[in-house]
Amino acid sequence: MSAEAVHAESFIRRYLFSTDHKTIGKQYLLTAFFMGLFAVGWSILIRIQLAWPHANLPLLSRLFPGLYQDGVLLPERYLSLVTMHGTVMVFFVISFALVSGFGNFIIPLHIGARDMAYPVLNMLSYWTAVPACILMIASFFVPDGAAAAGWTAYPPLSALPQAVPGSGWGQTLWLLGMALFIASFTMGSLNFVTTILNLRTKGMSMFRMPLTVWTLFISSVLGILAFPALTAAAIMLLLDRHGGTSFFLPSGLVVGGQVLEHSGGTPLLFQHLFWFLGHPEVYILVLPAIGIAFDVVAVFGRRPVFGYRTSIWALLVIGVLSMIVWGHHMFTSGMNPYLGEYFSVATVAITVPFAVLGMNLIASLWRAEIRLHPAMLFALAMIAAIGLGGLGGLWLGTASSDMYLHDSYFVVGHFHFMIGVVTAFGIFAGTYYWFPKMFGRMIDQRLGKIHFWATSVGVFFAFIAMHFLGLGGVLRRTYDPTAYEYTASVTWLNLPISIALFLAAAAQVVFLVNFFWSMFRGQKAEANPWEAATLEWTTPSPAPHLNWRELPSVFRGPYEYRTDGRAAGYRSQVVPDEPPAEVRA
Amino acid sequence: MTVGSMALERFPMPPRPAEARPPYAMGLVAIIASVTMLFVAFTAALLIRRTAPDWVPIDLPGILWWNTGVILASSLTMEFSRRAIRRGATALAERWTAGAFGLGVVFLGGQTAAWLVLVEKGVFLPSSPYASFFYLLSAVHGCHLIGGLVALGWCWRKLRAGAYGAFGHRGLGHAAIYWHFVGGLWLYVFFMLGAL
Numbered sequence: 001m002s003a004e005a006v007h008a009e010s011f012i013r014r015y016l017f018s019t020d021h022k023t024i025g026k027q028y029l030l031t032a033f034f035m036g037l038f039a040v041g042w043s044i045l046i047r048i049q050l051a052w053p054h055a056n057l058p059l060l061s062r063l064f065p066g067l068y069q070d071g072v073l074l075p076e077r078y079l080s081l082v083t084m085h086g087t088v089m090v091f092f093v094i095s096f097a098l099v100s101g102f103g104n105f106i107i108p109l110h111i112g113a114r115d116m117a118y119p120v121l122n123m124l125s126y127w128t129a130v131p132a133c134i135l136m137i138a139s140f141f142v143p144d145g146a147a148a149a150g151w152t153a154y155p156p157l158s159a160l161p162q163a164v165p166g167s168g169w170g171q172t173l174w175l176l177g178m179a180l181f182i183a184s185f186t187m188g189s190l191n192f193v194t195t196i197l198n199l200r201t202k203g204m205s206m207f208r209m210p211l212t213v214w215t216l217f218i219s220s221v222l223g224i225l226a227f228p229a230l231t232a233a234a235i236m237l238l239l240d241r242h243g244g245t246s247f248f249l250p251s252g253l254v255v256g257g258q259v260l261e262h263s264g265g266t267p268l269l270f271q272h273l274f275w276f277l278g279h280p281e282v283y284i285l286v287l288p289a290i291g292i293a294f295d296v297v298a299v300f301g302r303r304p305v306f307g308y309r310t311s312i313w314a315l316l317v318i319g320v321l322s323m324i325v326w327g328h329h330m331f332t333s334g335m336n337p338y339l340g341e342y343f344s345v346a347t348v349a350i351t352v353p354f355a356v357l358g359m360n361l362i363a364s365l366w367r368a369e370i371r372l373h374p375a376m377l378f379a380l381a382m383i384a385a386i387g388l389g390g391l392g393g394l395w396l397g398t399a400s401s402d403m404y405l406h407d408s409y410f411v412v413g414h415f416h417f418m419i420g421v422v423t424a425f426g427i428f429a430g431t432y433y434w435f436p437k438m439f440g441r442m443i444d445q446r447l448g449k450i451h452f453w454a455t456s457v458g459v460f461f462a463f464i465a466m467h468f469l470g471l472g473g474v475l476r477r478t479y480d481p482t483a484y485e486y487t488a489s490v491t492w493l494n495l496p497i498s499i500a501l502f503l504a505a506a507a508q509v510v511f512l513v514n515f516f517w518s519m520f521r522g523q524k525a526e527a528n529p530w531e532a533a534t535l536e537w538t539t540p541s542p543a544p545h546l547n548w549r550e551l552p553s554v555f556r557g558p559y560e561y562r563t564d565g566r567a568a569g570y571r572s573q574v575v576p577d578e579p580p581a582e583v584r585a
Numbered sequence: 586m587t588v589g590s591m592a593l594e595r596f597p598m599p600p601r602p603a604e605a606r607p608p609y610a611m612g613l614v615a616i617i618a619s620v621t622m623l624f625v626a627f628t629a630a631l632l633i634r635r636t637a638p639d640w641v642p643i644d645l646p647g648i649l650w651w652n653t654g655v656i657l658a659s660s661l662t663m664e665f666s667r668r669a670i671r672r673g674a675t676a677l678a679e680r681w682t683a684g685a686f687g688l689g690v691v692f693l694g695g696q697t698a699a700w701l702v703l704v705e706k707g708v709f710l711p712s713s714p715y716a717s718f719f720y721l722l723s724a725v726h727g728c729h730l731i732g733g734l735v736a737l738g739w740c741w742r743k744l745r746a747g748a749y750g751a752f753g754h755r756g757l758g759h760a761a762i763y764w765h766f767v768g769g770l771w772l773y774v775f776f777m778l779g780a781l
């Protein structure tokens with residue numbers, strides 16, 4: 001197909017059922033923002049409850065009659081909110097935006113391909129994701145309320161329809177939504193891996209790929225290998241719920257005074273299967289964010305990335321190790337202490353390659369000519385968040401200290417740094433960086449900086465403070481923070497944490513306004529507004545259908561900034577070392 | 586296929602433009618990897634679950650041995666088809682593929698019959714953990730086999746349309762590999778259920 005054929009495409013083919021990787025990437029990104037509205041909204045309700053646990057809230061009661069009764073949030077709905085917030089954030093916001101969104105948009109542009117290896121499969125992947133979203137949200141609109149067993153969906157809570165209100169239809173919809181999500185994500189991963197391995201343009205060797213592509217590659221491989229474990233667990237859980245089997249249900253369970261017929265199953269089996277996916281999943285999300293940070297730091301620091309190859313090796317080591325450390329989520333499950341010791345050692349070992357990545361990011365700043373564009377600000381703050389999250393991880397990865405910290409707000413603080421702040425900042429850095437290429441217009445920098453500072457102040461304060469709540473013994477997923485007297489000395493922190501998070505949430509309004517305003521009214525963008533060296537900046541903004549008139553050839557690595565003393569200060573990947581033969585002849 | 590292009594196969598290829606590179610093999614590898622991991626997870630579940638005191642194997646219906654024979658024959662048939670198309674014997678390849686497809690359908694019928702035998706004996710999905718695993722694994726395997734049947738059907742259509750020849754039958758090659766994989770997967774499931 002030629003580039004001219006574009007114009008023949010109908011509106012529906014072009015914007016709705018498009019097979020163009022850029023359109024699909026944008027569809028995913030916008031879907032993620034849409035789902036983010038729900039997930040952030042739920043978290044605000046959670047924070048209101050924690051900040052003012054005994055307040056009477058008639059307005060909220062009127063707005064959400066299913067959640068509140070007589071101005072009070074129902075305890076079982078609190079569990080639904082926590083569950084749905086976690087699930088939707090992890091799978092339907094972060095995964096969608098960071099992996100499916102940026103992955104689809106940037107992989108072909110970064111490696112010099114016209115599209116993904118299987119464009120139709122790609123479209124199918126998106127249109128499987130949409131019903132997955134609908135099923136998830138529908139979970140809130142069934143009589144008993146949304147799933148309430150946590151994003152981890154541990155049985156027996158999730159396996160017994162009669163356990164809590166939310167474990168009725170809400171949980172079933174949750175499982176079906178997850179099943180569709182997994183199908184969609186697997187199609188995407190398959191596409192990413194194949195595209196990266198097979199569709200690189202001439203001269204684009206694996207070791208000339210930008211780190212964003214490398215991280216997406218490793219994430220995709222992890223997705224292909226780890227998600228099937230959750231598929232297996234979800235199928236067995238559905239059978240336990242609706243088929244009368246006892247895969248995860250032990251004997252002698254009593255619900256509502258009645259002994260259940262199930263016998264012999266083991267809930268721990270589910271935990272193993274879940275975390276065999278769950279741990280790699282968090283890396284699936286965090287790695288692309290780190291990859292984007294590398295790209296952004298190089299461009300806005302005007303320096304080559306420090307330790308490009310060691311970063312890749314570190315990524316590979318992280319990928320392998322991430323598959324064999326899942327047990328660190330289960331130290332308190334009564335596992336054999338020797339096994340726990342193994343999981344401890346392996347977990348702490350992961351911090352080594354992580355430190356390599358962090359240090360390489362920092363070292364890339366050495367003598368950099370930093371341009372404080374919002375993308376760069378988010379990338380820099382992300383480095384701090386990686387450090388803080390990793391430090392918390394050391395405490396949690398050590399079995400003996402985790403015995404105390406497990407299921408406390410320390411864990412909540414830790415994972416919000418990693419899976420919340422690092423990934424969200426990756427999304428923001430990527431959005432500010434690639435916006436011109438996506439929409440052909442510049443995004444407003446001043447609003448971007450307001451967005452950055454308000455978000456950062458809010459989340460850094462809140463999630464650091466959560467660590468102290470955890471040290472003070474506050475347990476996660478607790479409806480009433482004043483329920484335990486022994487935590488009274490720290491629970492006052494809940495109010496300032498909530499206020500900080502409201503600030504961060506308000507900043508997202510600024511972001512969305514900026515995003516949509518700039519999409520239509522922003523200043524027109526040139527092909528390469530950042531003087532960046534990678535391939536996507538060699539084609540006009542917005543990138544046309546099929547990306548280039550003629551596919552570019554690559555002659556060098558992705559990060560040649562200021563290395564040759566030329567005025568422009570960088571050499572694009574498509575610049576040959578010497579004039580090509582045609583020119584000399 | 587010209588002499589020139591045959592010579593290329595023996596010498597390192599110059600880097601070709603991206604558009605010319607067939608990406609399908611890698612996709613097949615990824616699918617097989619992910620299905621393998623799914624059954625690894627089920628295996629782990631089975632190994633853990635069988636340590637509980639209520640794990641009592643049941644007599645599996647004898648027809649499963651026949652089904653195993655049928656799926657092996659189907660794999661062999663598909664391999665004949667692949668050999669045939671390599672020689673350029675399109676008509677023969679078409680017949681072999683049809684045969685493999687038919688045997689696959691027979692296999693699915695046989696599996697359903699095995700279920701009916703169990704149901705007749707009063708063994709249902711929740712009857713015992715062993716029965717649960719049998720129904721679960723045979724059903725999940727069956728679903729993946731149906732995917733293989735779709736691929737074989739596709740190849741059969743392409744063969745009839747004359748779209749495959751001695752040097753252009755990538756789809757058939759890949760369908761055959763997947764078919765051998767799901768056949769082997771049944772051997773594995775059957776062995777695991779029988780041996781444990």
Ligand code: HEM
Nearest residue numbers: 282286328329351390393394396397406407411415418419
């Ligand atoms: C630096 C290396 C890291 C170490 C040593 C580490 C260690 C741990 C440990 C031991 C736990 C379990 C705590 C408990 O439940 O008692 C945990 C929880 C968690 N970690 Fe990490 N972690 C690291 C990095 C990350 C990264 C990079 C992410 C995500 C991007 C992440 C996301 C999570 C999440 C989501 C949980 C909580 C899951 C839950 O229980 O709901 N961690 N981490």
Ligand SMILES: [Cu+2]
Nearest residue numbers: 279326328329
């Ligand atoms: Cu983990």
